[in-house]
Amino acid sequence: ELKVEQNPLFLSMQEGKNYTIYCNYSTTSDRLYWYRQDPGKSLESLFVLLSNGAVKQEGRLMASLDTKARLSTLHITAAVHDLSATYFCAVDMSGDYKLSFGAGTTVTVRA
């Protein structure tokens, strides 16, 4: 059974500082997804990582994948209030989009 663990589960960020969210998974996979969810809303796709060493960046967010370590990181640079949300990583073990999700990291950015 594939297990996906995120940490931390809650992250209070100070504006302007840098932070990292970690996503570990238990079974070999080279398909890793990051989503963002605002309260009461649907999930929005942020990044799709499909190979070892893959790095994707969008604005203040950068995601990377190390398939050998079974680890993905989501790095936030110079946090701003608009980044307050819950972030999920998800892994596709079989290649058919039956994603296994982490529990989510709830991010709050304070002034």
Add this chain to the structure above:
Amino acid sequence: DAGITQSPRHKVTETGTPVTLRCHQTENHRYMYWYRQDPGHGLRLIHYSYGVKDTDKGEVSDGYSVSRSKTEDFLLTLESATSSQTSVYFCAISLRKDRGDTLHFGNGTRLTVT
């Protein structure tokens, strides 16, 4: 916009009653999924479908059934609702245009079983 509509958006029902949630898509995609979201668990796959009358169980399928008689509609039924099925239910589709695709989610149905 992947053209996904979930209905109802909110529902309150009593224990023991049957409930059907609907996921409707407008773009003829084959692959559809039902997930439930609960605090501390992220999203968990309930059932999925690879086409009309082609469905299979996911990780947490007990107490749920699905039907897909038309490409555009994927129905999730709770045969006899229990309080443990209080959750937010998301439908998702996979476009499968290329390997870089992802799941696209509907707006969710918040179900409360009293």
